[in-house]
Amino acid sequence: MTTLIIILIPVFLAVGIFYYWFSWDIYDTFVKRRQGADPVCASCHQVFEIPDYICPQCKTVHRDLTKTLEHGFFYHKCRCGKRLPRYFLLGRWRLSAQCPHCRNSLGIHSENLSYLVFPIVGGTSSGKTAFMNAMIVSFVDEVAKNRLILKFPFSEDETLLARIQEQGNKGIPPHKTSERNPRAFCMHLTGPKLKQGKQIYLYDPAGEVFEKDDSLGRFRYYDYMQGVLLLIDPFSIPYLNRLLADGLKEQEQTFQVCREEIENYYGRFINGLKGISQIKEHEIHNAACAVVLTKSDAFGLESRLGEIPRQNLMKKMPGLSREDAMDHLCREHLKYWGMGHLLELIDEQFRVSRCFSVSAFGHQPAPAMPFTPVRVLEPFLWLLNEASPDLGTLLKKQPPILEKQPPMHRS
Ligand SMILES: Nc1nc2c(ncn2[C@@H]2O[C@H](COP(=O)(O)OP(=O)(O)OP(=O)(O)O)[C@@H](O)[C@H]2O)c(=O)[nH]1
Numbered sequence: 001m002t003t004l005i006i007i008l009i010p011v012f013l014a015v016g017i018f019y020y021w022f023s024w025d026i027y028d029t030f031v032k033r034r035q036g037a038d039p040v041c042a043s044c045h046q047v048f049e050i051p052d053y054i055c056p057q058c059k060t061v062h063r064d065l066t067k068t069l070e071h072g073f074f075y076h077k078c079r080c081g082k083r084l085p086r087y088f089l090l091g092r093w094r095l096s097a098q099c100p101h102c103r104n105s106l107g108i109h110s111e112n113l114s115y116l117v118f119p120i121v122g123g124t125s126s127g128k129t130a131f132m133n134a135m136i137v138s139f140v141d142e143v144a145k146n147r148l149i150l151k152f153p154f155s156e157d158e159t160l161l162a163r164i165q166e167q168g169n170k171g172i173p174p175h176k177t178s179e180r181n182p183r184a185f186c187m188h189l190t191g192p193k194l195k196q197g198k199q200i201y202l203y204d205p206a207g208e209v210f211e212k213d214d215s216l217g218r219f220r221y222y223d224y225m226q227g228v229l230l231l232i233d234p235f236s237i238p239y240l241n242r243l244l245a246d247g248l249k250e251q252e253q254t255f256q257v258c259r260e261e262i263e264n265y266y267g268r269f270i271n272g273l274k275g276i277s278q279i280k281e282h283e284i285h286n287a288a289c290a291v292v293l294t295k296s297d298a299f300g301l302e303s304r305l306g307e308i309p310r311q312n313l314m315k316k317m318p319g320l321s322r323e324d325a326m327d328h329l330c331r332e333h334l335k336y337w338g339m340g341h342l343l344e345l346i347d348e349q350f351r352v353s354r355c356f357s358v359s360a361f362g363h364q365p366a367p368a369m370p371f372t373p374v375r376v377l378e379p380f381l382w383l384l385n386e387a388s389p390d391l392g393t394l395l396k397k398q399p400p401i402l403e404k405q406p407p408m409h410r411s
């Protein structure tokens with residue numbers, strides 16, 4: 001009896017270890033642990049452990065391919081006869097994959113991938129779409145300089161980029177966004193110096209969703225985002241809005257100002273965030289918050305929040321980096337304009353925050369005058385660095401380009 005037990009123990013152990021290594025846990029062991037996050041659907045925003053895989057021969061959808069063992073141990077035999085690899089190491093990642101919830105394609109589905117998710121938050125006409133468009137166009141150029149390989153997992157995003165570039169060259173402002181719960185704009189980055197692929201998701205909903213208390217509960221990506229781009233239209237800040245009332249009235253046909261006060265939509269955003277991510281009342285959210293003051297070309301704002309005042313401040317305070325100097329300038333102005341309390345809230349509620357000033361157009365839009373975006377990459381590169389320091393370091397290696405002062409407009 002004792003001899004039998006002595007023989008059986010190693011047999012059980014061997015079977016256990018064998019099962020562990022060759023069961024679906026291998027996914028965790030070799031890939032998921034490296035990846036650090038579950039796949040995310042760009043369309044319905046759900047997170048899931050394993051996508052559905054599609055047979056390349058008969059297009060049958062296979063759920064839980066990695067878990068079902070009855071049709072084979074290493075390969076799953078499809079009803080058409082095709083053998084589908086069950087394990088990452090056997091090439092499962094080459095199969096087309098789709099979201100198990102909404103069945104939309106996952107586009108590029110390499111299994112060595114991490115997801116960097118950044119929603120844009122801002123009221124109607126705060127400049128979200130103009131900023132996102134300028135940021136994407138500038139990012140594509142930046143990536144080319146850094147020998148990173150950029151792909152678009154979904155062809156519609158590539159088409160959208162071409163349209164944005166064309167409209168930017170003609171100086172045409174974006175249309176108002178109608179989609180309230182949009183799919184993400186996706187970019188996929190790899191490169192010889194990047195150990196792990198990055199899938200970047202940007203979300204730009206219509207500003208109306210921030211005007212109602214209950215609209216944000218559907219935004220599942222608030223739960224797993226690594227950073228947020230919180231947009232503030234400076235001209236919607238009551239102090240500036242009153243000060244420039246006449247000029248704003250005169251230009252209201254061509255220059256739209258966000259009607260919603262930032263403190264209102266920030267409050268709704270935080271409520272939505274708390275509801276979804278279930279963080280407690282005084283808990284700090286682990287994401288980074290980039291506070292972005294838009295439209296710096298308008299009404300002479302560039303002379304207060306632009307390159308020249310930044311350089312002047314850096315001369316006065318030699319220890320300040322370029323980023324710190326811009327943060328300092330923006331914070332001082334926001335406090336002066338009565339937004340000190342908002343800054344305190346942001347600092348309390350997020351792991352880290354930083355302020356930026358940008359112009360998506362570089363000047364007031366005029367026919368056939370191409371947009372010349374100003375500093376639009378700074379908030380994005382900062383967020384990327386906060387979310388993924390390996391990517392941030394690669395992008396930082398490029399020395400910053402000193403911007404030209406954009407043409408000044410009426411102040
Ligand atoms: N001068 C100037 N105007 C800007 C800039 N960015 C946005 N605007 C103005 O703000 C308007 C609204 O910009 P959008 O980017 O469409 O704003 P949005 O936040 O996406 O608005 P919704 O889609 O309605 O939520 C534009 O049509 C311009 O009039 C900028 O960089 N400079």
Ligand SMILES: [Mg+2]
Nearest residue numbers: 128129176177
């Ligand atoms: Mg928009």
Ligand SMILES: [Zn+2]
Nearest residue numbers: 055058078080
């Ligand atoms: Zn098949």
Ligand SMILES: [Zn+2]
Nearest residue numbers: 041044099102
């Ligand atoms: Zn989905």
